[in-house]
Amino acid sequence: xxxxxxxxxxxxxxxxxxxxxxxxxxxxxxxxxxxxxxxxxxxxxxxxxxxxxxxxxxxxxxxxxxxxxxxxxxxxxxxxxxxxxxxxxxxxxxxxxxxxxxxxxxxxxxxxxxxxxxxxxxxxxxxxxxxxxxxxxxxxxxxxxxxxxxxxxxxxxxxxxxxxxxxxxxxxxxx
Amino acid sequence: xxxxxxxxxxxxxxxxxxxxxxxxxxxxxxxxxxxxxxxxxxxxxxxxxxxxxxxxxxxxxxxxxxxxxxxxxxxxxxxxxxxxxxxxxxxxxxxxxxxxxxxxxxxxxxxxxxxxxxxxxxxxxxxxxxxxxxxxxxxxxxxxxxxxxxxxxxxxxxxxxxxxxxxxxxxxxxxxxxxxxxxxxxxxxxxxxxxxx
Numbered sequence: 594x595x596x597x598x599x600x601x602x603x604x605x606x607x608x609x610x611x612x613x614x615x616x617x618x619x620x621x622x623x624x625x626x627x628x629x630x631x632x633x634x635x636x637x638x639x640x641x642x643x644x645x646x647x648x649x650x651x652x653x654x655x656x657x658x659x660x661x662x663x664x665x666x667x668x669x670x671x672x673x674x675x676x677x678x679x680x681x682x683x684x685x686x687x688x689x690x691x692x693x694x695x696x697x698x699x700x701x702x703x704x705x706x707x708x709x710x711x712x713x714x715x716x717x718x719x720x721x722x723x724x725x726x727x728x729x730x731x732x733x734x735x736x737x738x739x740x741x742x743x744x745x746x747x748x749x750x751x752x753x754x755x756x757x758x759x760x761x762x763x764x765x766x767x768x
Numbered sequence: 769x770x771x772x773x774x775x776x777x778x779x780x781x782x783x784x785x786x787x788x789x790x791x792x793x794x795x796x797x798x799x800x801x802x803x804x805x806x807x808x809x810x811x812x813x814x815x816x817x818x819x820x821x822x823x824x825x826x827x828x829x830x831x832x833x834x835x836x837x838x839x840x841x842x843x844x845x846x847x848x849x850x851x852x853x854x855x856x857x858x859x860x861x862x863x864x865x866x867x868x869x870x871x872x873x874x875x876x877x878x879x880x881x882x883x884x885x886x887x888x889x890x891x892x893x894x895x896x897x898x899x900x901x902x903x904x905x906x907x908x909x910x911x912x913x914x915x916x917x918x919x920x921x922x923x924x925x926x927x928x929x930x931x932x933x934x935x936x937x938x939x940x941x942x943x944x945x946x947x948x949x950x951x952x953x954x955x956x957x958x959x960x961x962x963x964x965x
Contacts, residue, residue: 612827624774726862
């Protein structure tokens with residue numbers, strides 16, 4: 594058993610994973626009063642980058658300026674630290690279960706390059722969508738469901754419903 | 769101690785970022801250990817060959833929801849102090865639909881792509897590059913969509929309020945629906961051909 598667990602094929606039981614994730618999300622609400630997130634950290638990085646390269650442009654923009662203040666950098670943000678933790682935690686799990694490996698995962702029916710182009714396009718759409726919905730699968734959908742927010746429920750239905758529909762359209766990318 | 773601890777000033781604000789890293793580590797560990805660092809495992813939910821996303825997502829949602837309701841009932845947590853995302857009807861719906869397209873194309877969501885990067889997934893790195901690009905494009909196009917983005921704000925409304933139901937009844941129904949989905953998922957998985965990945 595111990596030998597099998599380290600070849601990268603072992604995953605914890607999904608219901609156990611769900612309960613553990615639920616406990617982490619609950620602890621986050623109990624301690625900080627807010628949920629978990631992911632896209633917010635990318636947004637703050639984009640805001641910081643634009644502010645460093647073109648400060649006048651960032652201040653003039655109605656969007657960037659929402660997240661800028663004179664006293665502290667947008668990088669000094671809860672979600673930025675949380676996402677650094679996410680990467681460290683995932684790295685630990687990947688080390689423990691033997692999954693550290695450079696790999697481009699895709700259906701055998703497509704070229705590796707096609708997968709990478711689709712990945713960039715997918716990330717781009719997810720980036721735009723997460724700003725519209727004021728959060729992504731973590732911050733809007735999952736954290737929203739935990740507190741039964743209407744916006745979280747609607748965003749969750751939107752993400753999964755649309756992914757089911759478009760999943761079949763892009764089926765060749767996956768199976 | 770009555771939560772939420774930091775807003776109640778039970779823990780000094782200086783600990784906030786340390787706590788962020790620790791909670792993030794637990795979040796990332798559970799996601800990776802459940803298989804969310806693999807795009808083809810994630811996409812299994814949409815083709816029926818592996819429902820891990822559905823199982824983990826809804827188990828997590830009903831677990832944390834139940835704990836919040838229980839702690840609130842016992843007086844250990846003031847649930848009214850928890851942050852609720854404001855419901856801007858138009859942009860929440862369009863945003864969700866656009867993210868679904870991104871999911872189907874990219875195979876990750878932002879949180880899972882960070883897990884993928886951490887263990888060396890090249891597709892996750894390209895997805896995250898797209899994420900930066902998308903948020904940049906959105907920000908630059910903001911003047912064009914500002915009106916839509918800010919329209920129809922219903923504030924931090926709850927689902928059960930919108931449906932005119934009690935909180936606990938709704939929570940119970942959500943748990944029943946989740947269990948029904950787990951049952952159906954197990955049935956579908958048996959019918960669908962295995963995909964090797």
